[in-house]
Amino acid sequence: MKRWINTVAVVVTLGLVALSPIKLALAAGNKYTIALIPGLTTDPFYITMHKGAQAAAQALGVDLVFQGAPEFNPVTQVPVLNAVTARHPSAILIAPTDKVQLVAPLKTASEAGIPVITVDTFIGNGHYQTGTGDADFPLCYVASDNVLGGEIAARALAKAIGDKGKVYVSNVKPGISTTDQREQGFKEEMKKHSSITVLETQFNDDDANKAASQFQSVLARNPDLAGVFGANLFSAMGASNGAKQAHSTGKVKVVAFDAPASIVPELKAGNVDIAIAQHPAEIGYFGVVAAYAHLAGQSVPPLIGTGFTVIDKGNVDDPNVKRFIYSD
């Protein structure tokens, strides 16, 4: 599967290269180094993003450096960013771990002449090159539209529960731009479904055990609970396990955001009903392409939105769907 993606990536990129002035830069022998700093290094999402970025780097003939911190935290990410900046790469792709705290260190990089592109998460409000505010200096934001992702999750869940009943969001912790937006999109969409009640959001600190216990507590209070939206992997894993322990698997529908390999057996066993896959490889790929285009003198759009795939028991074995499961 990996080889297949790479092949497609190479073919597509070769096509692009052949048709664009990028070829000239290659011919001129410019060897760029692009640094990719993920939100955390230990997450299948970013690992898959790295693979997409590698495919683009290989196709374009640039060096890719992948360096990050083991946890999603600005305190550990900023030193990594500073170290990378000190080596002065041609461009930095970064998934900032905080909307505010990463602004100053990224500005330092930008002022040193290193173009900055944010992937997956953003700084400021995510609207760049607007000439307003102090966080509009990144060139481009490449990501899934997480608000849209939340809406898609809400629509899928509403359909699964027959458009009525009580649901809640199992979330990590507040302040993370992406999971906040998923929750926001989910709640906005659910407002259009008048027979669905959205209960208080539960924050689990990325602890599956806690998410499971919270599920059971919410269920004990609301025996008519119809569905739960797990805004990330551990939230969904916890909710589905909570359902299993409470013998309510199938009765309470579980929608999971993100689709690492471990989601497949859960979908097949019916523990998780729907998984919303982002396309992290696409994010990495187009992040590198955008950086390269800028370095080669091309203009770059300030926002590149990547897609989603809705996965359920019925389509999980379909090769066109399966390829969006995050690989490790």
Added chain:
Amino acid sequence: MLVEKKITKPAPLAGGEARKAFRWLAVLAAFRAWLFLAILLAAFELWARVAYGGTFVFNPLNVKSIALFTVTPLLLALGQTFVIISGGIDLSVGFTMGLSAVVTAHVYNWAAQSGNSGLSLVVAVAAGLGIAVVPGLINGLLIADLRVPPFIGTLGMYGVARGVAFLLAKGTTVPVQGGLMGAIGNGETLGFPNLVLLTIAIILVMHYLLSHTRYGQHIYAIGGNVNAALRAGINVRNATIALYILSALSAGCAGIFYTAKFSAGAAQAGEPVLLDSIAAVVIGGASLFGGSGTIIGTIIGALIVAVIQYGLVFVNVEPFWQFVAVGVVIIISVLVDQIQKGARK
């Protein structure tokens, strides 16, 4: 046989006329963990009845969920109780648990290729416990032989175990193929979740070890006064190494249970639980300066932490109050401990 049995049990209530005024306070303090738990349960029951006309304590789903929820922090806390009684601390248990969870998942998948899932389970559990011994042994050697302070030594091991766990898991969760692991992890025997029953068995072993063996007495003696323990002829080095191995094994069990419960091993499985587990030991009456603490206290402490977190969701309180509530209970516990010490003087 220099050390008499029960000599090192938590101090008996102080006698004497001058101390009489504080006596009621001391009684209260001795049972503070039980008292807290009772008050909490009563408060949630009242809250549920008044606000929703429902029951909290008598809802079987609540009881089962709280029991299951307590398993992980309690397992980390059981080993930690021994370490804290000895005057040490083990910060590495969270990632020892994660390491064990990942190794258990990998080994189970590898062994399951043979087609014998029962045997694979045994091999996987053995591997999960075996790998846990490694950080425990290194912790013990660092602390006993190289005189590294426990806080620093185990903090270092926290990083090492974490790194190795993530490396082995390749940064992702490791799903377990095949149903036996998940069937046991989520199954029930006579209506009781298997994981809860297994945890009770581990509790009994730990309780026996701490309060009915000479080894347990040595731990209290080391925590009370390490020089006196040495003079009494206790092999402090070996006892210390055994302590950290015990703590790691306890965390290893938590890791194996995690993999069984979620049918997947995750390196970060125990990370968020570490502080809750230390809180459980402290709320349960153990002193971070060593020399006191009991397994039963730790169980009550773990239940208190779990009941607060579960109950506040049940009564639908804004989630962030959970942190505040657990923090307040820890502070009150330590305050009561201090007052109790004052009463004894």
